[in-house]
Amino acid sequence: MGYALPFTGTYAMLGESIVNGFELYLEQSDGEIDGQEVETVERDTEADTNRGVDVTRELMVEEQADAIVGPVSSSVAIAMMQTIENEASAIWLNANAGDYRVVEEGCLNYHFRTSFNDWQTSAPLAEWVYDNVADNVCLAYADYAFGQNSKNFFQKAFEEAGGEVVDEVGAPLGTDDYSTYLSDIESSGADAVFSFFAGSDAVNYISDFADYGLDAEMTQVGSGFLLSEDTLPAQGEAALGMYSLLHYTPTQETDRNQEFIGNYREAYDSSANVYACQGYDSAQAFAAAVAEAGSSDPDEMANALGGMELDSPRGSFRFNSETHEAIQNMYVREVVESDGDQPVENQVVETIDSVESPNWGCNLE
Amino acid sequence: MVETFLRATLLGVQLGMTLALIAAGLTLIFGMLDVINFAHGALYMLGAYFGAVIAVNLGSFWLALVLAPLLVGLIGAAIEVLSLRPLYGRNPLYHILLTFGFAIMIQGAIVQIWGGQARRIAQPDLLTGTLSIGSLNYPIYRLFVLVVSTVLIAAVWLAIDRSNLGILMRASAHDTEMVDALGIDVSKVFTSVFVFGAVLAGLAGVLLGASRSVNPGMGMGIIIEAFVIVVIGGLGSFRGAVYAGLLIGLVTAYGALIAPTLTDLFLFGLMAVVLMIKPNGLFGTTEAA
Numbered sequence: 208m209g210y211a212l213p214f215t216g217t218y219a220m221l222g223e224s225i226v227n228g229f230e231l232y233l234e235q236s237d238g239e240i241d242g243q244e245v246e247t248v249e250r251d252t253e254a255d256t257n258r259g260v261d262v263t264r265e266l267m268v269e270e271q272a273d274a275i276v277g278p279v280s281s282s283v284a285i286a287m288m289q290t291i292e293n294e295a296s297a298i299w300l301n302a303n304a305g306d307y308r309v310v311e312e313g314c315l316n317y318h319f320r321t322s323f324n325d326w327q328t329s330a331p332l333a334e335w336v337y338d339n340v341a342d343n344v345c346l347a348y349a350d351y352a353f354g355q356n357s358k359n360f361f362q363k364a365f366e367e368a369g370g371e372v373v374d375e376v377g378a379p380l381g382t383d384d385y386s387t388y389l390s391d392i393e394s395s396g397a398d399a400v401f402s403f404f405a406g407s408d409a410v411n412y413i414s415d416f417a418d419y420g421l422d423a424e425m426t427q428v429g430s431g432f433l434l435s436e437d438t439l440p441a442q443g444e445a446a447l448g449m450y451s452l453l454h455y456t457p458t459q460e461t462d463r464n465q466e467f468i469g470n471y472r473e474a475y476d477s478s479a480n481v482y483a484c485q486g487y488d489s490a491q492a493f494a495a496a497v498a499e500a501g502s503s504d505p506d507e508m509a510n511a512l513g514g515m516e517l518d519s520p521r522g523s524f525r526f527n528s529e530t531h532e533a534i535q536n537m538y539v540r541e542v543v544e545s546d547g548d549q550p551v552e553n554q555v556v557e558t559i560d561s562v563e564s565p566n567w568g569c570n571l572e
Numbered sequence: 573m574v575e576t577f578l579r580a581t582l583l584g585v586q587l588g589m590t591l592a593l594i595a596a597g598l599t600l601i602f603g604m605l606d607v608i609n610f611a612h613g614a615l616y617m618l619g620a621y622f623g624a625v626i627a628v629n630l631g632s633f634w635l636a637l638v639l640a641p642l643l644v645g646l647i648g649a650a651i652e653v654l655s656l657r658p659l660y661g662r663n664p665l666y667h668i669l670l671t672f673g674f675a676i677m678i679q680g681a682i683v684q685i686w687g688g689q690a691r692r693i694a695q696p697d698l699l700t701g702t703l704s705i706g707s708l709n710y711p712i713y714r715l716f717v718l719v720v721s722t723v724l725i726a727a728v729w730l731a732i733d734r735s736n737l738g739i740l741m742r743a744s745a746h747d748t749e750m751v752d753a754l755g756i757d758v759s760k761v762f763t764s765v766f767v768f769g770a771v772l773a774g775l776a777g778v779l780l781g782a783s784r785s786v787n788p789g790m791g792m793g794i795i796i797e798a799f800v801i802v803v804i805g806g807l808g809s810f811r812g813a814v815y816a817g818l819l820i821g822l823v824t825a826y827g828a829l830i831a832p833t834l835t836d837l838f839l840f841g842l843m844a845v846v847l848m849i850k851p852n853g854l855f856g857t858t859e860a861a
Contacts, residue, residue, distance in 0.1 A: 217789060220688035350833055379833050381793065383784045386583040386714075387828040390576045407690035410785035414692060418711040418783070420702045441692040441785055 208247050208493065209266030209297075211277035211287070213254040217406070218279045220437065221482045222251075225302045227475050228486025229276060232494070234474065241497045252278050259283035260290055267294040273503040274496075275299045276489045279482075281306030281353060288313040298496060298508045300489040303482060306352060307567055310530050314569035316509045319531045321489040323454050324564055328430045329357040329403070331537045331559050332452040333364035340426050340450070341398035343371045347388065347412070348403040350377035357403040357430050365401070373397045382408060385415040392421065399425055405432040410441045417445035426450070434542055436480040440549050446542040447551060454535050455481040455521040456553050467520035479520075488519045492526075513571065522558075530569045537562045575708050580825040586714055588821025589721035593776045594794060595801040595813040596728060597769030603808030604745040604765045607656060608664060610671040613795030614678035615770045619644045619777025620786040621682055624693050633696040633782065641774035648770025652763050660762075675791060683788050690785040693778065717779050724775070725814055732810055741765060800839055804846045806856025815854060 210229075212222035226249070238244055248270045250262040259278055266272040267290070275297050278284055284304035291299050292315055301309065301320045305328065309318065336344065346362060348354035354377070362372050374395035378388045392400055404412045409432065416422060422445075431453025432438075434446050457468060457479055467487065471479035492512060497503055499511035514528035524535035540553035598612045622640035627633050651674060659666045695713045702709040732738040744751045744761045752758050784790075801820050805812025820839060827838040846854060 217688070219683070377832060378828075379835060381789075382828075382832075383793070384583065384587065387576075387580050387825060388832065390579050394576065407785040407787040407789070410690045410692060410787075414783070414785070418702070418713065420709055420711075437689050441690045443692070443694065 208245055208274045208276065209270055209272035210247065210249045211252050211259060211262045211266060211275050211283075212249070212302075213279050214249065214251040216254050218254045221279045221303060222277075224480055224482035225276065225279070225486035225489070227471070228479070228483035228488075229302075229490040230486075231471055231474055231483075232487050232490035235470070236494065240494045241501075243497075248272065252280075252283050254278075254280045254283060256282050256286035259286050263287045263290045264294070267291075267296050272297050273505065273508070274489075274493045276302050276486070276493075277304075279303045281309065284309050285312070288315060288318075291315060291317055296505055298493075298505050298512070300492055302485045302489045307356065307564070310532060310569050311567035314530070314571065316531075316571055317505060319492060319509075319512055319526055320533050321492055322485045322533070323535075324532055325353055325356040325430075326360045326564050327454065327532075327535070327537060327562055328432070328452055329361040329401075330364040331562050332401070332428060332430075332450075332539065333361050333370070334368045335452075335539055335557060335559065336399060336401065336428050336450075337365060337368040337370045340428060342369065343373050343397050344399045344401050344428075345373055345392050345395040345397035345425075346375035346401050347392055348375070348377055349380050349382075349405065349408055351380045353405075354380075354403045358401065361401050378404075378408075378412075380408065383411055385412050386419070389415055389419050389421060393419070393424065397425060399428055402427065402429040402433055404429075405435075406438065409433050409435075409438045413438075413442045413449070414445045422448065431481070431540070434540070434553065436478065436553075439542070439551055439553070443550050444544075447544065449542050450539060450556070451542075451553070452537055452539055452559075453481060454524075454533070454537055455484045456538050456540050456555050457481075458552050458554060459520075459522075459538070461520075461522065463518065463522075464520040484520050488517060488521070488524075491517050491519065527563065527566075528572050530564070530566050531571060532564050534561055534563045536560055575706075576829065578705075578708055579710065580829050581822070582708075582710060582718075583714075584822035584825030585818065586718040586721075586821070587824055588818035589718055589725060590776055590780055591797060591801055591821055592725055592814045592817025593721045593772055593779075595798045595805070595817050596725065596810060597772040598798050599802045599805065599808055599810060599813040600732075601766055601769045602802065603810070604741055605656075605660070605762050606664065606745075607660075607667040607671070607766075609766075609769070610668060610795065611651065611674035611678065612671075612769070612773055612798060613791035613793070614675040615644050615648060615773040615791075616777040616794055617682065617786075617788070617791035618647065618678060619774030620693070620781035620790065621686060621777075622774070623778035623781050624691050624786050627693045633693065636693065637775070637778050640778045641771045644774025644777070645767045645771040648767045649763060651770075652766040656766070657759065657762070675795070679788055679791060686788075688788055690787040692785055693782040695782045711783075713783055717783065720779060721776075724772070728772075729810065729814070797839070800843050802853075804843055804853055806850075806853030809853065809855040809857075812853055812855030 252259040281304040346358040348358040427449040434451045496508035500507035516525040537559045539557040545552035623636040626636040699713045801816040805816035827835040
């Protein structure tokens with residue numbers, strides 16, 4: 208099993224969480240899958256497309272990996288597709304990279320999304336926003352592929368639901384100060400704003416939004432990465448009352464999730480996050496594939512996984528047999544005050560059941 | 573429309589003054605010590621992290637604002653005394669490589685100690701909320717940052733221009749041997765200048781750490797902007813750093829209004845134009861270049 212993940216640079220924390228999640232599952236099964244000891248090899252993609260391709264080839268050809276887990280960045284994933292297809296010697300458990308084009312352009316039998324795609328984290332929120340929040344919105348997004356995809360998917364679904372998009376504002380990735388963008392958002396006159404920002408951009412954007420008092424004028428809704436476990440501690444009370452959509456929320460009160468959270472804390476002395484869940488589910492998928500196929504032959508494993516259901520901390524989900532995307536519940540969460548060690552946390556306010564993405568012309572059946 | 577323009581102008585001036593605060597240390601160190609200090613951004617980042625830790629553990633933004641820059645100053649002193657001092661007078665490449673190495677080490681240490689997650693310094697209660705200026709709402713904290721950086725810049729300017737210390741600093745940079753011969757320990761003057769530059773960077777780190785996220789990439793992000801300012805203003809010119817800082821602040825703010833994705837292009841375009849018209853920067857002397 209080979210990790211093709213970033214262990215250095217901006218995304219290092221995500222890579223580490225995915226590995227932690229995967230190894231938690233291995234530990235719980237004594238390091239064995241289907242009676243065989245699992246050997247793991249780590250390779251650093253450095254979130255660089257060229258490195259990603261080299262690492263993938265190395266893991267498949269030299270290390271003879273049966274499964275590749277990773278990457279974090281979608282541009283790395285798109286660069287890896289060709290190599291996976293050419294070598295055809297391993298299944299690919301995509302534990303984070305969410306660009307829909309991995310499926311649209313790749314449509315690989317070996318590719319399984321144990322994570323999410325950018326349509327899932329934006330479009331299903333549109334109808335809920337229209338019904339519960341506002342019938343007109345302004346769109347705000349980090350101006351790169353994932354941000355553009357997210358706002359386009361949301362816009363389409365929101366207009367289909369009957370809503371109106373009154374304005375849109377794109378800010379460059381890595382913007383430190385959102386003042387001027389916020390004045391555009393404010394002057395749009397919209398009742399709500401749908402946003403896609405992630406990481407430190409999300410921290411700056413949400414903090415500025417509250418600093419300027421816009422939270423009193425309009426409702427903030429967005430993709431789950433806008434208000435996630437890695438940004439909420441820094442956003443703090445500025446994030447209160449905002450809504451976002453994601454496939455996993457650590458505060459979910461199911462037994463399955465609480466058990467996962469508890470085990471994770473015991474093993475790593477830190478809180479599990481969405482990336483850890485994706486890593487954990489990648490391990491579950493690998494184990495299930497081997498068990499069902501009775502071997503580690505990549506074609507047999509891929510056939511076994513298509514349509515298969517997994518019991519995940521996020522709630523059970525299954526792989527679409529046409530696209531190998533996860534068909535999963537999406538959760539609308541609200542940021543509320545917490546009595547835990549952080550001032551605020553996400554609380555699920557609505558579950559959108561078994562969300563199935565478009566197939567983007569990919570049919571593997 | 574007027575409101576948008578006014579807000580952009582306020583933002584531009586505020587951004588400009590904080591950038592000038594960061595660039596001031598960089599340009600002073602170059603002007604006096606002839607050292608291109610690539611670790612300056614890392615020192616700014618250290619200020620923000622120290623500030624965040626102090627603010628959380630001691631529960632006071634104000635203590636963080638005072639203590640964090642002093643700690644950064646101590647680290648600056650260690651860097652100057654232990655590593656830079658033996659290399660004075662050598663090819664500038666030595667300083668660049670050495671300080672770049674420090675930047676990478678500091679960044680690595682920060683990731684090791686505090687992880688890769690973004691954090692933020694909580695603003696003091698006194699300064700939260702917005703102030704209404706006509707129909708314009710502006711966050712009080714940003715006005716505070718504007719006032720503090722402007723006062724600091726003015727104080728440093730006066731100190732360099734008028735005080736005996738300032739005269740001594742300028743003299744040491746101008747003719748090291750002569751000042752040395754007059755019985756003054758030039759190496760102490762150099763250390764003081766480096767420490768002072770580090771303290772300014774650390775202070776800017778705390779100030780901005782409460783209005784933008786504190787993360788391991790912030791040092792490398794700011795150093796490029798700071799260098800653009802120092803080059804536009806004229807290498808080594810304090811006055812140049814202040815004017816260029818304001819210029820860049822306003823260009824960034826108006827640029828975001830007109831074409832958000834082209835902000836970087838505006839910055840480097842401006843630098844190219846200035847260098848074509850005035851190769852030594854706006855206030856550069858031929859000597860400094």
